[in-house]
């Protein structure tokens with residue numbers, strides 16, 4: 001039987017990495033064999049593409065190049081890790097996936113929907129996450145959380161306007177696919193965010 005594919009999405013500092021740990025522990029307790037991974041990245045080659053994408057010195061990277069590199073990294077990640085893991089019955093838990101492309105390259109960079117849709121179909125038209133946890137919070141609050149860490153990457157240097165479009169695009173995606181998404185109020189304390197997620201896992205995943 002094919003394993004479950006679960007993704008965690010949200011803007012900068014939404015708490016994705018924090019919650020991913022807790023979700024992984026919960027899934028293991030429930031008897032899942034969990035593969036934790038992230039995008040862009042997840043394989044050696046895709047992590048190299050991630051370095052290019054996040055490098056703040058790559059100021060000349062065009063939006064189209066960015067989009068293509070995101071999907072190139074994703075194609076490799078799917079081929080090398082995601083598809084084989086799911087085929088082996090494992091639960092794949094991924095920090096960001098194609099919804100992030102819709103949010104950042106679509107919402108943020110305002111690239112045409114048709115271009116993103118065409119690449120999505122090409123790269124994984126037959127495969128979508130079973131569950132997507134969208135950590136939603138006001139942009140300023142996320143930026144404050146993220147800024148407590150070291151130097152900012154190429155995306156973190158974007159403007160409030162950019163991240164507002166990212167947030168809106170994420171919420172639009174969630175509205176369009178309510179059966180796949182769970183929108184979590186990530187503005188709350190860690191414990192409270194987690195209890196919302198735990199309820200979702202209990203009703204939508206099980207063991």
Ligand SMILES: Nc1ncnc2c1ncn2[C@@H]1O[C@H](COP(=O)(O)OP(=O)(O)OP(=O)(O)O)[C@@H](O)[C@H]1O
Pocket residue numbers: 010011012013014015016017018019145146148186187188189190191193
């Ligand atoms: N609910 C919360 N309330 C307050 N602080 C939080 C909460 N969740 C996470 N944090 C803190 O905010 C910061 C960002 O959290 P985290 O790294 O989990 O976010 P992220 O979504 O993975 O960010 P990025 O998009 O940059 O990877 C961390 O310092 C983390 O400890």
Ligand SMILES: [Mg+2]
Pocket residue numbers: 016017018095
């Ligand atoms: Mg993170």
